Amino acid sequence: MVQMSYAGAALAALKEAMQADPRVWCVGEDLGRGGVFGQYKGLREEFGPDRVSDAPISEASIMGAAFGAAMVGTRPVVEMRFADFALCATDELINQIAKARFMFGGQSRAPMVIRKPIGMWRSSAAQHSQSLENWYVHTPGLVVAVPATPQDNYAMMHAAIAADDPVVYMEHKNIWANEGEVDTDAPFDWGRAATRREGDDVTIVSWSDTANVATRAARTLAGEGIHAHVMDLRTLWPWDKDGVLASVRRSGRLIVAHESVAVGGFGAEVVASVVENTTLKAPPKRLGAPRALIPYAPNLEDQLRVTVDMIATAAREMCT
Amino acid sequence: MTATNYDIARGTALVTMMERIRAFEQVAELAATRDQLVLGAIHLSIGQEACAAGVMHALRRDDLILSTHRGHGHTLAKGADPTAMMRELLGRKGGSCGGKGGSMHIADFGVGMLGANGVVSANITIGAGAAHGIKLLGDDRIVVDIFGDGAINRGPFLEGLNWAQVFDLPVLFVCEDNEWSATTRTSDMTGGAGAAARAQSMGLYTVEVDGNDAEAVADIAQDLVSRIRDTRTPAFLHARTYRQGGHTYFDPATYRPQGEAETRTASDDPIARQREALLAAGLGVADLDRIRDAARAEMDAALQTAADTPFPSDDTVFADVQDIGSPEEVAY
Numbered sequence: 015m016v017q018m019s020y021a022g023a024a025l026a027a028l029k030e031a032m033q034a035d036p037r038v039w040c041v042g043e044d045l046g047r048g049g050v051f052g053q054y055k056g057l058r059e060e061f062g063p064d065r066v067s068d069a070p071i072s073e074a075s076i077m078g079a080a081f082g083a084a085m086v087g088t089r090p091v092v093e094m095r096f097a098d099f100a101l102c103a104t105d106e107l108i109n110q111i112a113k114a115r116f117m118f119g120g121q122s123r124a125p126m127v128i129r130k131p132i133g134m135w136r137s138s139a140a141q142h143s144q145s146l147e148n149w150y151v152h153t154p155g156l157v158v159a160v161p162a163t164p165q166d167n168y169a170m171m172h173a174a175i176a177a178d179d180p181v182v183y184m185e186h187k188n189i190w191a192n193e194g195e196v197d198t199d200a201p202f203d204w205g206r207a208a209t210r211r212e213g214d215d216v217t218i219v220s221w222s223d224t225a226n227v228a229t230r231a232a233r234t235l236a237g238e239g240i241h242a243h244v245m246d247l248r249t250l251w252p253w254d255k256d257g258v259l260a261s262v263r264r265s266g267r268l269i270v271a272h273e274s275v276a277v278g279g280f281g282a283e284v285v286a287s288v289v290e291n292t293t294l295k296a297p298p299k300r301l302g303a304p305r306a307l308i309p310y311a312p313n314l315e316d317q318l319r320v321t322v323d324m325i326a327t328a329a330r331e332m333c334t
Numbered sequence: 335m336t337a338t339n340y341d342i343a344r345g346t347a348l349v350t351m352m353e354r355i356r357a358f359e360q361v362a363e364l365a366a367t368r369d370q371l372v373l374g375a376i377h378l379s380i381g382q383e384a385c386a387a388g389v390m391h392a393l394r395r396d397d398l399i400l401s402t403h404r405g406h407g408h409t410l411a412k413g414a415d416p417t418a419m420m421r422e423l424l425g426r427k428g429g430s431c432g433g434k435g436g437s438m439h440i441a442d443f444g445v446g447m448l449g450a451n452g453v454v455s456a457n458i459t460i461g462a463g464a465a466h467g468i469k470l471l472g473d474d475r476i477v478v479d480i481f482g483d484g485a486i487n488r489g490p491f492l493e494g495l496n497w498a499q500v501f502d503l504p505v506l507f508v509c510e511d512n513e514w515s516a517t518t519r520t521s522d523m524t525g526g527a528g529a530a531a532r533a534q535s536m537g538l539y540t541v542e543v544d545g546n547d548a549e550a551v552a553d554i555a556q557d558l559v560s561r562i563r564d565t566r567t568p569a570f571l572h573a574r575t576y577r578q579g580g581h582t583y584f585d586p587a588t589y590r591p592q593g594e595a596e597t598r599t600a601s602d603d604p605i606a607r608q609r610e611a612l613l614a615a616g617l618g619v620a621d622l623d624r625i626r627d628a629a630r631a632e633m634d635a636a637l638q639t640a641a642d643t644p645f646p647s648d649d650t651v652f653a654d655v656q657d658i659g660s661p662e663e664v665a666y
């Protein structure tokens with residue numbers, strides 16, 4: 015076990031992967047100085063400017079060029095800086111990267127990790143705060159990873175770099191500094207949720223930083239005798255449908271909680287899949303952002319957050 | 335072309351390739367209109383064959399190319415198998431992409447053809463990236479990235495050219511300028527002096543060529559390819575040509591001034607010009623007709639074989655999407 019921050023865990027994994035495989039390289043704006051959140055600190059010094067490549071402010075080209083380089087046999091880690099800016103490279107990701115292997119009849123692969131930090135962080139307002147993970151779940155060809163802990167950011171970064179598929183890798187900006195114990199030998203299975211808390215009274219399904227919020231809510235609830243099973247999905251495609259169903263079959267109750275907009279969100283997919291396959295003791299509950307825009311003033315921002323209180327209240331109402 | 339050092343072998347190779355491209359597309363058009371066998375839209379490059387034949391002649395088999403929706407000629411000239419291509423147009427098993435891509439997505443990685451593209455301009459950044467990958471891997475291949483005149487008005491043109499320039503990448507960008515973007519005259523929608531001026535402004539070594547002169551294209555491409563292979567820096571070729579037909583095979587192109595296409599075709603057809611050059615160099619009409627007939631027979635046979643090939647099996651719709659979370663295991 016090693017103590018690492020959430021950002022440091024991904025950095026450690028990336029560094030190890032680059033040491034092990036000369037085909038792995040990273041590219042993005044400002045990487046030469048360690049990246050805007052320090053996620054690349056020290057890599058330029060160790061691996062040089064070709065493998066830790068600065069890029070012009072050309073998101074379409076960062077994504078498109080990395081894809082071209084992936085098709086000829088390199089394994090790029092693409093930094094988009096903020097998930098919001100990755101929208102400037104939407105054609106490259108959705109129309110090109112996600113489809114090339116299929117469209118060309120299996121002739122090509124796009125082994126890429128596409129890092130797109132998400133989430134509300136320090137009054138960043140509408141263009142620097144979005145959680146758009148469900149957009150990518152809706153795109154066949156992509157894997158979608160949303161780690162919530164240092165352990166997962168270590169193991170999942172390794173797994174993402176090793177994957178031959180394009181992986182949209184969405185770290186939450188608010189938890190870069192979160193510390194935790196990391197078991198560097200622990201395996202990681204795609205599409206297998208992590209249990210953050212055991213319990214049989216209600217199943218709470220979440221991911222990214224909201225999974226941490228849900229875990230805190232479950233702690234509060236345990237003091238009141240309500241035992242929640244908190245499942246952190248960790249990857250949204252593939253996602254642990256079987257694990258969620260097994261849990262809900264025990265608890266009979268389901269809450270999904272996520273930071274992104276609830277309307278049309280992935281929580282709705284989880285709820286729909288559960289009610290298609292089993293019966294519940296109470297109507298399921300979706301907790302997500304209202305379909306509103308992320309503001310700047312903190313009190314306004316708070317109006318959109320899914321909080322410990324909201325999750326605990328939903329569980330209480332459901333269990334009594 | 336009466337110069338004594340005229341390279342008859344190359345001239346013949348160029349006319350042969352152009353005849354094969356034209357025959358492929360004429361047969362494909364018949365397969366679409368007469369036989370109703372082509373399933374989706376096809377974009378023909380009739381009248382633009384010199385660019386494909388001349389540029390590809392300068393490449394090695396292991397060099398890479400990327401093309402557009404109008405890419406049959408480039409693909410054939412890079413060495414792809416016309417039967418596999420025809421099967422792809424008909425959506426059949428054994429097509430270049432297993433019937434999953436169709437005309438606009440033909441790729442043949444075996445001959446270094448990394449894909450046509452259904453999105454205008456998108457191949458520009460991807461081609462720069464293929465060259466970036468080659469640079470990282472440290473080998474001596476080069477990339478040729480071809481697009482139309484309309485593509486220069488999308489962002490990837492700026493981003494991709496700049497990328498190639500700042501990273502010193504071994505890529506030749508070719509703007510195959512047929513004057514038209516679908517139903518719009520490109521000059522009406524383009525500010526400034528156009529493709530070459532834009533490339534030059536970003537520092538790329540830039541050359542313009544009469545894109546209907548196969549010999550000139552081949553000469554210049556040879557120079558540019560050698561230059562790129564030696565210096566490992568990008569270059570830009572603006573080749574002026576003309577789209578003799580409609581945007582798609584079913585477009586009558588009535589938006590063009592009356593007589594424009596007819597006049598241009600009669601005066602400036604690249605195959606007719608290359609035949610003239612070879613006649614002047616001493617080949618006979620019968621020799622040239624034999625080349626034409628052989629090309630047509632080859633493509634007729636390709637269509638026959640394709641038409642006799644079954645559609646792909648239904649379950650291939652789930653194959654080659656992704657390994658992790660594959661629809662072969664989880665489609666819902």
Ligand SMILES: Cc1ncc(C[n+]2csc(CCOP(=O)(O)OP(=O)(O)O)c2C)c(N)n1
Binds near residue numbers: 403485
């Ligand atoms: C991004 C995008 N916008 C629009 C289209 C529709 N479209 C297909 S081909 C074409 C014209 C392209 O003109 P040009 O680049 O000159 O190539 P050409 O068709 O002349 O070969 C258009 C507008 C597209 N495929 N992609």
